[in-house]
Structures are given as C-alpha cells and as structure tokens.
Amino acid sequence: MKVVLAEKYGFCFGVKRAISIAEQNPNSTTIGPLIHNPNEINRLKEKFNVKTAQDIDDIDNKKAIVRTHGIEKDKLKTLKEKKFDIIDATCPFVTKPQKIVEELSQDGYDIVIFGDEKHPEVKGVKSYCVTKAVVAMRPAELFGKKLKDKIAVVSQTTKKIEDFLKIVDYLVKRYKEVRVFNTICNATFPNQSAAKELAKNVDIVLVIGGKNSSNTKQLHKIASEYCKDSHLNENADEINKEWFKDKKICGITAGASTPDWIVRSVVSEVEKI
Amino acid sequence: MKVVLAEKYGFCFGVKRAISIAEQNPNSTTIGPLIHNPNEINRLKEKFNVKTAQDIDDIDNKKAIVRTHGIEKDKLKTLKEKKFDIIDATCPFVTKPQKIVEELSQDGYDIVIFGDEKHPEVKGVKSYCVTKAVVAMRPAELFGKKLKDKIAVVSQTTKKIEDFLKIVDYLVKRYKEVRVFNTICNATFPNQSAAKELAKNVDIVLVIGGKNSSNTKQLHKIASEYCKDSHLNENADEINKEWFKDKKICGITAGASTPDWIVRSVVSEVEKI
Numbered sequence: 001m002k003v004v005l006a007e008k009y010g011f012c013f014g015v016k017r018a019i020s021i022a023e024q025n026p027n028s029t030t031i032g033p034l035i036h037n038p039n040e041i042n043r044l045k046e047k048f049n050v051k052t053a054q055d056i057d058d059i060d061n062k063k064a065i066v067r068t069h070g071i072e073k074d075k076l077k078t079l080k081e082k083k084f085d086i087i088d089a090t091c092p093f094v095t096k097p098q099k100i101v102e103e104l105s106q107d108g109y110d111i112v113i114f115g116d117e118k119h120p121e122v123k124g125v126k127s128y129c130v131t132k133a134v135v136a137m138r139p140a141e142l143f144g145k146k147l148k149d150k151i152a153v154v155s156q157t158t159k160k161i162e163d164f165l166k167i168v169d170y171l172v173k174r175y176k177e178v179r180v181f182n183t184i185c186n187a188t189f190p191n192q193s194a195a196k197e198l199a200k201n202v203d204i205v206l207v208i209g210g211k212n213s214s215n216t217k218q219l220h221k222i223a224s225e226y227c228k229d230s231h232l233n234e235n236a237d238e239i240n241k242e243w244f245k246d247k248k249i250c251g252i253t254a255g256a257s258t259p260d261w262i263v264r265s266v267v268s269e270v271e272k273i
Numbered sequence: 274m275k276v277v278l279a280e281k282y283g284f285c286f287g288v289k290r291a292i293s294i295a296e297q298n299p300n301s302t303t304i305g306p307l308i309h310n311p312n313e314i315n316r317l318k319e320k321f322n323v324k325t326a327q328d329i330d331d332i333d334n335k336k337a338i339v340r341t342h343g344i345e346k347d348k349l350k351t352l353k354e355k356k357f358d359i360i361d362a363t364c365p366f367v368t369k370p371q372k373i374v375e376e377l378s379q380d381g382y383d384i385v386i387f388g389d390e391k392h393p394e395v396k397g398v399k400s401y402c403v404t405k406a407v408v409a410m411r412p413a414e415l416f417g418k419k420l421k422d423k424i425a426v427v428s429q430t431t432k433k434i435e436d437f438l439k440i441v442d443y444l445v446k447r448y449k450e451v452r453v454f455n456t457i458c459n460a461t462f463p464n465q466s467a468a469k470e471l472a473k474n475v476d477i478v479l480v481i482g483g484k485n486s487s488n489t490k491q492l493h494k495i496a497s498e499y500c501k502d503s504h505l506n507e508n509a510d511e512i513n514k515e516w517f518k519d520k521k522i523c524g525i526t527a528g529a530s531t532p533d534w535i536v537r538s539v540v541s542e543v544e545k546i
Contacts, residue, residue, distance in 0.1 A: 161446055168445055168453075169438045178453045180445050 001244050001273040004202060005263075006253035008194040012187035012215075014091030015257045018068045021089045022050045028063035028087060029053045031075070032120055035068050035257040036213035039235055043259070056082070063087065068257075070094045070124035073102075094121055097154040097183040102128040104152035109179065112136060112147070114167045115156025119214055122156050138163070139170035149176040157185040158215040158256075160192075188215050188256060195219045195253045199226035202251035204243060207232045208266050209255025216255030223253065235262050236269040244273050274517050274546040277475060278536075279526035281467040285460035285488075287364030288530045291341045294362045295323045301336035301360060302326045304348070305393055308341050308530035309486035312508055316532070329355070336360065341530075343367045343397035346375075367394055370427040370456040375401040377425035382452065385409060385420070387440045388429025392487055395429050411436070412443035422449040430458040431488040431529075433465075461488050461529060468492045468526045472499035475524035477516060480505045481539050482528030489528030496526065508535050509542040517546050 015035050022034055026048040033041050033052050044050040053059045056078055063085045066076070070090040079086050097113075105111050111133040115122040126133045136142050151171055155164045161184055171178045199205050205223040209216025211234060223230040229247070233239060244250065250270050254263045288308050295307055299321040306314050306325050317323040326332045329351055336358045339349070343363040352359050370386075378384050384406035388395040399406045409415050424444055428437045434457055444451045472478050478496040482489025484507060496503040502520070506512060517523065523543050527536045 165442045165445060168441065172438060172441055172453050172455055173434055176455055178455070180441075180451045180453060182445055182449055182451070 001270050002249045003267050003270050004249055004251050006194040006198040008190040009253040010258055010260060012256035014068050014093060018089040022065060023048055025087050028065050029059045030065040030067050031056060031071060032067050036210035037257040039262050040259045066090050069121040070098060072124055072127035093157050093185045097125045098128045100154055100181050101125055105129040105131050109150045109152040110148040112151055112153040114164050115159060136167060139166055142170060151175050152179040154181045154183045157183060158188055158218060159184055192222055195222050196226055198251040198253055199223040202249045203247040205230040205251045207253055208263055209258045213255045213257050219253055219255060236266045239269055241273055274543050275522045276540050276543050277522055277524050279467040279471040281463040282526040283531050283533060285529035287341050287366060291362035295338060296321055298360050301338050302332045303338040303340050304344060305340050309483035310530040312535050313532045339363050342394040343371060345397055345400035366430050366458045370398045371401045373427055373454050374398055378402040378404045382423045382425040383421040385424055385426040387437050388432060409440060412439055415443060424448050425452040427454045427456045430456060431461055431491060432457055465495055468495050469499055471524040471526055472496040475522045476520040478503040478524045480526055481536055482531045486528045486530050492526055492528055509539045512542055514546055
C-alpha cells in the first residue's frame with residue numbers, strides 16, 4: 001500500500017512543551033492524563049516514571065504535574081494547601097481563557113463557553129468563573145437561558161471556528177453586548193486544512209490519535225467529509241487489513257497529541273499491506 | 274384598487290419624539306433635516322416655523338435643534354462655544370453608539386462601525402472616536418485594514434442584523450477580542466417583518482418614505498425580495514397609474530420617519546385607481 005502523509009500533522013506547541021516538562025520531571029505524577037494519548041503516557045511512565053493519577057488523593061508522592069488541559073481552580077488550591085510541588089504543564093493557550101473567564105465574570109459579565117462540558121479543558125476554564133458559566137456546543141443549548149445583556153464568550157481551544165460563530169451569531173442577535181474572545185488555538189488550523197487536502201486526494205485516511213482527544217476527533221470529522229473511508233486509530237494495532245482491499249493510496253494524519261514514533265510505526269505497518 | 278396596509282409601519286419612537294420636540298420649539302432651526310422625510314419637514318416649517326439649515330453658519334437665530342441622527346462632536350462643541358440654545362432631538366438609540374465609540378476608543382479599542390459612511394448618523398457616531406474608526410458595509414471593505422487585536426464594533430441603528438453578523442464573523446475569525454455592541458434599533462424589526470408578510474401576499478407594494486431614509490430603503494429592499502413589483506415613493510404625487518394594470522391588491526407600508534398623514538393620502542389616491 002502506498003502511504004502519503006498530510007503536509008502538516010502531529011504535535012502542537014502545548015503538547016511538545018508538556019512532554020518536555022514531564023521528561024524534565026521524572027518520578028512525578030500528573031493529575032489526569034498529561035495529554036490525550038495513552039501510548040505516549042505509557043512511554044513517559046516506562047522511561048521517566050511519570051505516573052498518572054485519577055485525582056489528587058491518588059498521588060503517592062508530593063510532585064504533581066498539571067496536565068496540558070489545565071485543572072479546576074479548587075483543585076489547584078488544594079494542591080497548594082497540601083504543599084505539593086506543583087509543575088504546571090497547562091498549555092498557555094488554555095491558561096488564557098481561564099484568565100478571561102475569571103476577570104470578565106468578576107467584571108459582571110455572564111460567561112458562555114463554547115465547548116464540550118465533559119472535556120477537562122472546559123471543566124478547568126469553567127471553574128474560573130466566579131458566577132455561573134453556561135457551556136454550549138450549539139445554539140440550541142442556549143434556548144431559554146436567562147442571560148444578562150453583557151456576555152463574554154470564549155471557545156474550547158480545539159474547536160472549529162465555524163461552530164463557534166454559530167454561538168456568537170446567536171448571542172449577538174439577542175444581547176446588547178457580546179464580548180467575543182477567539183481562544184481557538186491557531187496550531188490546530190494547519191493540521192485541519194492539511195487533513196482536508198489529504199482526504200480529497202486518497203482512497204482511505206487513517207487519523208492517528210487518542211480516542212478522547214478533541215482535536216483528533218475534529219481531524220477525523222474533517223477527513224470523513226472529504227474521504228468516504230476514514231478511520232480514527234490510536235496506533236498500528238488497531239489497523240484492519242480488510243479496509244485496504246481495492247485501495248491504492250492511504251493518507252495518514254495525526255492529532256496534536258500524537259507523537260511521531262506512533263505515526264512512524266503506523267506508516268511502516270500500512271506500507272507492508 | 275384594493276389597498277392593504279402592513280400590520281406595522283411608520284413612525285418609530287425616536288422620530289415621534291423628535292417631531293414633538295420640534296413642535297414644542299417653534300422658530301428654531303435644525304442642522305440638516307430633522308428626519309429623512311421632506312414632506313414632514315415642510316409641514317414643520319409651515320406650521321411651526323422650524324427651518325432647516327445646511328450647517329451651523331446658515332442658522333439665522335441662536336435656537337438650534339440637533340436632528341434625530343445626531344451631530345458630529347466638533348459641531349456640538351461649536352454650538353456650545355457660540356452659545357447657541359441647543360435643543361437635542363438626537364434619538365436615544367443613536368446617542369448610545371456615540372457613547373460606546375467614545376469610551377471604547379479611549380480604552381484602547383480599535384473601532385469598526387457597520388454602516389453607510391455618508392449617512393449623518395454614522396458621521397456623528399464616527400466623530401466620537403478619539404482615534405480613527407473604520408466604517409464598513411461589508412467584510413470586503415475591511416480587507417487589508419491593519420487593526421489591533423482588541424476591536425469594538427457597533428452598527429448603524431437601521432441596518433439588518435444579518436449583514437451586521439457578516440462583519441462580526443469576519444472580525445471574530447481574525448482578531449483575538451471582538452467586543453460586539455448590537456446597536457440595531459429594535460423598533461425597525463416589526464416594520465421589517467410586517468413588510469415581508471405584506472409583500473408575500475399582494476400584487477404590488479408601495480413603500481412610502483424619504484429617498485435618503487436608510488430604514489425606508491431597507492423596507493423597500495425587503496419588499497422587493499418578496500414581491501416582484503415594489504416601489505419607493507415619497508408621497509402620492511409619485512404614483513404612476515400604469516403600475517396597477519392587471520393588479521388586484523396593493524400593499525402599502527411606510528418608513529419610520531413617514532408621518533401618517535402622507536400614508537393616508539397615498540392610500541386614498543390608490544383606492545381611486
């Protein structure tokens with residue numbers, strides 16, 4: 001099978017930074033997975049003894065790494081109170097909406113967060129609101145909400161701008177002042193447009209990344225729009241040879257939290273088919 | 274000819290207020306037409322001796338009325354310096370974007386005004402910007418503009434929200450913080466949706482209002498979308514009987530600055546056809 005890689009794929013600035021921080025802090029524990037990639041998490045554990053705890057109480061030493069997605073404000077407070085050695089690997093692009101939400105809610109704005117309520121980044125950002133923030137993925141989730149005429153709106157960093165604008169337009173139509181902070185991370189755009197170009201020109205696409213990674217899922221969504229046969233896989237083990245029957249070219253791309261070593265192993269597996 | 278009136282048409286709050294102010298201040302002079310309706314301006318002149326001057330220097334007494342659309346900041350200053358008796362008939366919905374533009378430009382925001390650069394309201398609002406405001410009707414007019422990452426955007430009060438959102442979306446896609454003030458006047462919406470319903474259900478539409486009235490032009494645009502035969506007329510004199518050949522029902526609506534006495538005279542003329 002012939003393999004073509006997307007012109008741009010893989011690690012973003014925040015993930016690279018977090019991995020480098022973890023490597024420099026062996027024998028520490030991250031609260032929740034450092035990044036949304038189980039294979040890389042395993043590598044960090046095996047090579048640097050960087051463990052992953054479910055929550056603060058599960059940490060068996062006092063060296064805590066805050067994951068790329070950030071952490072809830074009260075948990076950070078607990079870490080400080082319990083005198084943990086805190087190593088902050090929060091992506092700076094995530095720290096920004098946290099600060100915006102904190103400041104603007106203090107200034108009397110109602111807060112709307114565009115994103116997935118269950119995603120750790122959104123949970124963290126939301127926790128910085130001193131009042132009550134509304135989280136929505138689409139305008140329908142805002143129906144019937146009673147909001148002030150002063151609203152500040154931020155986005156989960158890995159979302160699509162077009163979907164963010166739907167929320168913005170809905171709010172601008174109904175409220176006097178809508179203060180829009182475009183907190184979508186630019187780093188995801190080149191991967192996204194490269195995935196689109198790739199998908200248009202191949203018979204099958206493999207999107208390599210964590211199943212719970214928001215930006216990987218976004219890439220998979222885009223690839224599926226432009227190529228009928230598109231799969232999201234964590235690694236080479238998940239590849240099914242049946243998929244490649246009657247196919248000539250396979251395109252491969254990877255999420256912002258997917259390390260190059262996994263991409264390379266998938267490429268070499270597919271080439272053998 | 275059978276005539277049907279739109280369910281909602283004519284005078285808005287700001288126009289009603291301005292005419293009442295003018296009637297209570299006879300022997301005064303407005304700087305530019307009080308409202309965009311020449312027939313009503315004539316009536317005020319004949320009945321109350323409220324004249325219309327092109328500019329401050331043309332005023333022959335010291336009693337100046339500021340029109341509904343407001344006035345440029347430096348002209349207001351001149352009026353004060355020259356110790357004019359200033360009667361402010363600026364629509365409160367226009368005073369609002371003036372204040373927003375003044376405050377936000379002082380706070381370091383770049384200002385974008387959605388509207389018609391030549392319209393007196395926009396000229397007035399723009400004059401309150403302490404830096405340099407950009408005026409645009411569509412996103413293309415923003416191409417290549419170098420703006421700060423902090424932008425405040427307001428709208429001319431009589432514009433369509435859908436067109437405002439095109440400007441908002443363009444800005445949100447490109448700049449970090451876009452502070453959107455929806456300054457479109459709600460009073461124009463009922464007239465607009467009634468014009469749409471009217472136009473769908475008649476053979477010909479007459480939109481009565483001033484040719485330079487932004488909201489009247491907007492009504493005409495909407496009527497033309499839903500009825501093939503739509504005309505903008507200032508008064509009954511402009512009606513052409515030829516238009517009504519083979520037509521059964523004529524719909525009539527009027528802009529926010531069109532007085533009822535003009536609408537009544539048009540209705541009675543059309544009914545005679």
